[in-house]
Amino acid sequence: xxxxxSQYWRNRNDGREDLTxxxxxxxxxxxxxxxxxxxxxxxxxxxxxxxxxxEHDRIADIGCGNGFYTRYxxxxxxxxxxxxxxxxxxxxxxxxxxxDFEFIKCDVTLEDFKFGEKFDVICFFDVLYHIVDxxxxxxALTNISGMMENDSSRLIIFDQLASxxxxxxxxxxxxxxxxxxDMIDQAGLEVTKKRKxxxxxxxPVFGYTVIDFTIAGLYKILGFIIFKRSVVGKLFAKWxxxxxxxxxxxxxxxxxxxxxxxxxxxxxxx
Numbered sequence: 496x497x498x499x500x501s502q503y504w505r506n507r508n509d510g511r512e513d514l515t516x517x518x519x520x521x522x523x524x525x526x527x528x529x530x531x532x533x534x535x536x537x538x539x540x541x542x543x544x545x546x547x548x549x550e551h552d553r554i555a556d557i558g559c560g561n562g563f564y565t566r567y568x569x570x571x572x573x574x575x576x577x578x579x580x581x582x583x584x585x586x587x588x589x590x591x592x593x594x595d596f597e598f599i600k601c602d603v604t605l606e607d608f609k610f611g612e613k614f615d616v617i618c619f620f621d622v623l624y625h626i627v628d629x630x631x632x633x634x635a636l637t638n639i640s641g642m643m644e645n646d647s648s649r650l651i652i653f654d655q656l657a658s659x660x661x662x663x664x665x666x667x668x669x670x671x672x673x674x675x676x677d678m679i680d681q682a683g684l685e686v687t688k689k690r691k692x693x694x695x696x697x698x699p700v701f702g703y704t705v706i707d708f709t710i711a712g713l714y715k716i717l718g719f720i721i722f723k724r725s726v727v728g729k730l731f732a733k734w735x736x737x738x739x740x741x742x743x744x745x746x747x748x749x750x751x752x753x754x755x756x757x758x759x760x761x762x763x764x765x
Contacts, residue, residue: 525725529732558622604631636682
């Protein structure tokens with residue numbers, strides 16, 4: 496499937512300054528603020544559990560977009576941060592906003608991608624499922640693996656996996672868990688930890704069943720109601736977050752976004 500990611504994100508971000516530029520654009524700004532607060536909550540947990548000295552770690556943020564996570568790392572006092580993105584306009588805006596950080600326009604899916612520097616933490620948030628071509632997605636993971644130290648570096652991915660591949664739009668593919676596992680194996684990576692992000696705060700996707708179209712319709716109606724009613728959107732989102740937390744504690748399994756931490760395989764044991 497041919498898809499021009501650079502053009503898509505240039506059009507998507509054009510004129511948008513809030514989180515609808517990168518999030519659930521049909522839900523409005525207030526609802527998206529709660530979505531991204533939940534993302535930061537999980538990211539905080541993962542970083543505190545796995546990285547003892549974040550302030551001095553080398554951070555690479557691939558697909559830095561509108562700088563939501565850039566701001567987070569800046570507030571955390573990170574000294575070494577590099578943001579990479581395919582959108583020149585995003586890179587230029589971030590250079591102006593965060594003069595003490597480095598930003599590079601590049602495409603991590605290219606075979607000739609080269610980056611000599613190594614990083615302690617590499618962020619790949621909600622990017623992989625936008626790389627709809629499997630070959631380019633695998634190339635991206637292989638390139639990222641080359642940016643990691645053998646033992647200490649960690650890659651954090653936010654993604655949604657399903658029992659079978661689901662393609663509902665031209666710019667999104669939710670891969671099967673088996674396909675994802677095959678890809679990280681080929682890239683020389685292995686999973687060390689997972690954490691569920693959402694159950695119902697963003698729409699779950701099961702496949703192409705009647706329930707999927709029913710859920711999609713309900714969320715369309717929800718978006719229509721809350722898009723311009725920020726108070727309703729925020730209150731409803733906060734209620735859904737509480738429901739999600741309860742269901743996550745109960746280990747409810749519904750295909751939705753999760754945080755996945757990976758490291759390089761120990762090839763010495765192979």
